[in-house]
Amino acid sequence: MSANRSQVRRREEKEQRREEIVDAAEIVFQRQGYATAKMEDVARQARVSRALVYLYFRNKEELYFAICVRALHLIRERFVAAAAAAPSGLEKIHAIGRAYVRFAGDCPGYFHALTHLESHKPTEVAPDSIERAALDAGKAVHGVTIAALEQGMRDGSIRKDAGDPLMLALSLWAFSHGAIQLSISKKNLFADVGVDLADFTQAALRFGLRGLLPPTDLVPEPPSDARVRAPSPPRARTPRSRR
Amino acid sequence: MSANRSQVRRREEKEQRREEIVDAAEIVFQRQGYATAKMEDVARQARVSRALVYLYFRNKEELYFAICVRALHLIRERFVAAAAAAPSGLEKIHAIGRAYVRFAGDCPGYFHALTHLESHKPTEVAPDSIERAALDAGKAVHGVTIAALEQGMRDGSIRKDAGDPLMLALSLWAFSHGAIQLSISKKNLFADVGVDLADFTQAALRFGLRGLLPPTDLVPEPPSDARVRAPSPPRARTPRSRR
DNA sequence: TGAATTACTGACACGGCGTCAGTAGAGTGC
DNA sequence: GCACTCTACTGACGCCGTGTCAGTAATTCA
Numbered sequence: 001m002s003a004n005r006s007q008v009r010r011r012e013e014k015e016q017r018r019e020e021i022v023d024a025a026e027i028v029f030q031r032q033g034y035a036t037a038k039m040e041d042v043a044r045q046a047r048v049s050r051a052l053v054y055l056y057f058r059n060k061e062e063l064y065f066a067i068c069v070r071a072l073h074l075i076r077e078r079f080v081a082a083a084a085a086a087p088s089g090l091e092k093i094h095a096i097g098r099a100y101v102r103f104a105g106d107c108p109g110y111f112h113a114l115t116h117l118e119s120h121k122p123t124e125v126a127p128d129s130i131e132r133a134a135l136d137a138g139k140a141v142h143g144v145t146i147a148a149l150e151q152g153m154r155d156g157s158i159r160k161d162a163g164d165p166l167m168l169a170l171s172l173w174a175f176s177h178g179a180i181q182l183s184i185s186k187k188n189l190f191a192d193v194g195v196d197l198a199d200f201t202q203a204a205l206r207f208g209l210r211g212l213l214p215p216t217d218l219v220p221e222p223p224s225d226a227r228v229r230a231p232s233p234p235r236a237r238t239p240r241s242r243r
Numbered sequence: 244m245s246a247n248r249s250q251v252r253r254r255e256e257k258e259q260r261r262e263e264i265v266d267a268a269e270i271v272f273q274r275q276g277y278a279t280a281k282m283e284d285v286a287r288q289a290r291v292s293r294a295l296v297y298l299y300f301r302n303k304e305e306l307y308f309a310i311c312v313r314a315l316h317l318i319r320e321r322f323v324a325a326a327a328a329a330p331s332g333l334e335k336i337h338a339i340g341r342a343y344v345r346f347a348g349d350c351p352g353y354f355h356a357l358t359h360l361e362s363h364k365p366t367e368v369a370p371d372s373i374e375r376a377a378l379d380a381g382k383a384v385h386g387v388t389i390a391a392l393e394q395g396m397r398d399g400s401i402r403k404d405a406g407d408p409l410m411l412a413l414s415l416w417a418f419s420h421g422a423i424q425l426s427i428s429k430k431n432l433f434a435d436v437g438v439d440l441a442d443f444t445q446a447a448l449r450f451g452l453r454g455l456l457p458p459t460d461l462v463p464e465p466p467s468d469a470r471v472r473a474p475s476p477p478r479a480r481t482p483r484s485r486r
Numbered sequence: 487t488g489a490a491t492t493a494c495t496g497a498c499a500c501g502g503c504g505t506c507a508g509t510a511g512a513g514t515g516c
Numbered sequence: 517g518c519a520c521t522c523t524a525c526t527g528a529c530g531c532c533g534t535g536t537c538a539g540t541a542a543t544t545c546a
Contacts, residue, residue, distance in 0.1 A: 122430045171447040178421025187365045204414040210454035
């Protein structure tokens with residue numbers, strides 16, 4: 001057995017340990033929330049001493065960034081899949097938006113991690129830090145949206161003067177994230193007033209995307225992908241208690 | 244001196260102490276950030292023992308909620324003033340949006356506090372808790388927006404089928420907040436790519452508000468309040484290093 | 487003036503964080 | 517097979533911040 005080969009195996013095992021710790025952190029953060037989760041809890045979940053966790057991650061924050069990286073990779077995958085299934089640029093954007101809403105529903109822990117990331121003060125990040133990796137992963141996600149926007153402007157489904165694709169992508173991201181975030185934090189309010197969370201985010205999303213439509217398409221509803229729904233007289237304000 | 248009168252004075256003094264502590268907390272949180280600020284720091288800033296702070300607030304979180312209440316009261320004031328200065332409903336909404344952006348610029352500490360509040364998990368809140376007060380203050384803010392939306396639908400500056408005013412107000416809030424939040428967290432990115440923060444938020448805002456316009460107004464730019472600007476070929480992607 | 491109430495503090499116990507010297511165990515050279 | 521080196525890993529320590537409580541000063545009431 002050559003020295004070289006065992007070195008490689010060593011490195012792989014180390015990477016695997018790292019992943020195991022992140023796995024554990026995911027579970028613990030999901031279970032108890034970031035604020036109340038202790039490093040001890042993560043370590044116990046990973047069946048490892050607390051000191052080892054500190055050997056792989058400087059602190060809880062870094063653990064969180066690692067989770068964000070995972071989240072963003074997953075989002076990118078989903079965005080790519082969603083976009084691939086839609087023909088026009090505009091439809092891709094709609095699909096991406098819906099994919100994000102679905103993501104937030106499927107992986108609330110991941111979504112919350114991203115919220116934490118967004119609300120982080122911008123500091124100079126070291127080039128090989130985990131935070132750097134998270135930012136890069138974020139860029140990759142926006143890349144998918146930008147491509148869809150550019151296609152839409154080419155194929156005419158999106159007005160050409162809507163703005164710079166990068167800025168638009170960021171705006172859309174901010175909008176979607178904000179809407180989903182609000183739908184979570186105002187869950188009680190929505191319940192009181194009898195509005196379904198999914199309905200709200202869908203409506204907010206369609207509302208936000210109206211700015212992309214070319215002038216002629218503005219009056220009718222957005223294209224096929226929007227679920228068929230009755231002309232929808234504003235259904236809020238009809239308190240039907242649900243709980 | 245009647246016993247009654249001194250009781251009243253006592254109560255007022257106590258309220259004042261409370262305000263002093265919140266003042267101190269504002270300064271400290273602003274200076275060092277919520278995460279790194281210690282109760283000891285707040286107490287020292289307020290020239291008071293740490294134990295006294297705990298007598299008025301259960302923990303740091305509550306201190307934060309108290310700040311949020313202040314922030315929301317201020318926002319409401321500004322929204323009311325902004326709306327009063329604009330004639331049509333749509334223009335009121337634009338003015339409110341710009342007021343929020345200005346607020347975020349003027350009072351970054353307050354804005355950050357609100358972000359924290361938004362990203363808080365919804366729990367059952369006690370009826371007389373500080374968190375309750377914060378939620379109510381939030382409702383009051385949305386009330387201003389809702390009134391403007393309703394006026395706009397009446398005076399024809401906002402399409403009547405845009406949606407339920409409450410839902411719209413929340414969407415707009417979410418959108419604005421998300422956009423501002425992103426402009427903060429992505430400050431570095433914007434600097435790299437040579438985009439002015441204010442330009443981004445303004446553009447994002449106008450973009451987001453397009454969904455309110457009645458069909459006929461859709462092609463031209465939104466009304467007077469938007470600053471005069473050249474036909475604006477997308478100006479991003481022209482990296483002029485600023486730092 | 488003394489009793490009672492209220493605002494406030496010092497000091498304590500607890501618990502989590504980050505670190506470091508030290509151990510076990512596998513890999514390497516002879 | 518034996519000694520060595522290297523590395524993943526741990527136990528235990530000191531530090532710091534939190535939240536609390538008994539106790540003190542100050543003010544009001546009778």
